[in-house]
Amino acid sequence: MSQDTSGELEKAQEREHELEHVLRRTDTNPRAAQRAERQVAIMFGLSMLASIGFVAAYVGISKTASINIPIIGSIGLLNLALGLASGLGLFLIGAGAIHWARQLMSDEEIIDERKSFAADDQTRAQVVEDFQQGAEESGFMKRPLIRRTLLAAMALMPIPAIVLLRDLGPLPETKSRNTLWRSGSRIVQDISYKPIRPEDIPLGGLVASALPADLKAIEEEQGTLNERAKASIILVRMAPDEIRSQQIQDGDYQGILAFSKICTHLGCPIALYQQRTKHLLCPCHQSTFDLADSGNVIFGPAARRLPQLAITVDGQGYLVAKEGFQEPVGPSFWERG
Numbered sequence: 001m002s003q004d005t006s007g008e009l010e011k012a013q014e015r016e017h018e019l020e021h022v023l024r025r026t027d028t029n030p031r032a033a034q035r036a037e038r039q040v041a042i043m044f045g046l047s048m049l050a051s052i053g054f055v056a057a058y059v060g061i062s063k064t065a066s067i068n069i070p071i072i073g074s075i076g077l078l079n080l081a082l083g084l085a086s087g088l089g090l091f092l093i094g095a096g097a098i099h100w101a102r103q104l105m106s107d108e109e110i111i112d113e114r115k116s117f118a119a120d121d122q123t124r125a126q127v128v129e130d131f132q133q134g135a136e137e138s139g140f141m142k143r144p145l146i147r148r149t150l151l152a153a154m155a156l157m158p159i160p161a162i163v164l165l166r167d168l169g170p171l172p173e174t175k176s177r178n179t180l181w182r183s184g185s186r187i188v189q190d191i192s193y194k195p196i197r198p199e200d201i202p203l204g205g206l207v208a209s210a211l212p213a214d215l216k217a218i219e220e221e222q223g224t225l226n227e228r229a230k231a232s233i234i235l236v237r238m239a240p241d242e243i244r245s246q247q248i249q250d251g252d253y254q255g256i257l258a259f260s261k262i263c264t265h266l267g268c269p270i271a272l273y274q275q276r277t278k279h280l281l282c283p284c285h286q287s288t289f290d291l292a293d294s295g296n297v298i299f300g301p302a303a304r305r306l307p308q309l310a311i312t313v314d315g316q317g318y319l320v321a322k323e324g325f326q327e328p329v330g331p332s333f334w335e336r337g
């Protein structure tokens, strides 16, 4: 027997000695064991009562009932009762199971030595020898021409797979960066294509969907909704002093702000505007944008703010774009800076 093996055996025996089984009271005293059994059963029984209490609270306590707790303040009595009952029920099952395991289940310690995963020296030497013999027999080292051409062929092998990625579709290039909005594009209502005047939007009001006037002709000609999907905007009006920041200096017109209607997360159209907070909520995954603060994301998965369109009025008093969008609209793609 090698020295290593005998050393390991000694250590194992030492550990076995250290872990010598100490009997519990429940192992030697049947009355203590019965007492522990009753304690476990009581805990499980109380858990059952907690579950029944949960149902009783759900049925019996009014949703509007509340209770005043010092420091915390007023909280709903129903929620408190449901939380306590379900928490207590789970806790008692866990506590009962632990007590059962500690007092009544077998507590004999067993040492199971972990086997080494490493191959022994002899096996490793054999693998190296087999590999060298294989390389020798194949002539891989003796024939440099074959070796080099094989390595070059293997190096080029992944290239066709990379080229095939091109078939995933045309690159969006700048298509998703440009919309129909240009300097002077008149802003019109969706569906009616009626131009909008500032006085059409009361303080605190909004136009949930507006478009550039040019869109109608383009849709009739192309018959697609692509441009509409990119150019849709939402207009909101707030008191100028409620606007905390803007993406574009003086991008509003008398408190009227225009933002892309397309969520920067996955592109859902957004129109859930809360006038009091100035927040715009996307119904798809709850991204929330603060329109009074540059359209910044304040909640949810969207990674970019909602692009703002700078607006003003033309000579006839209709709302128009001052310029195109300065940031790409719609979902964040890999090609966007």
Ligand code: FES
Pocket: 263, 264, 265, 266, 267, 268, 282, 283, 284, 285, 286, 287, 300, 301, 302
């Ligand atoms: S598409 Fe708006 S949050 Fe996902």
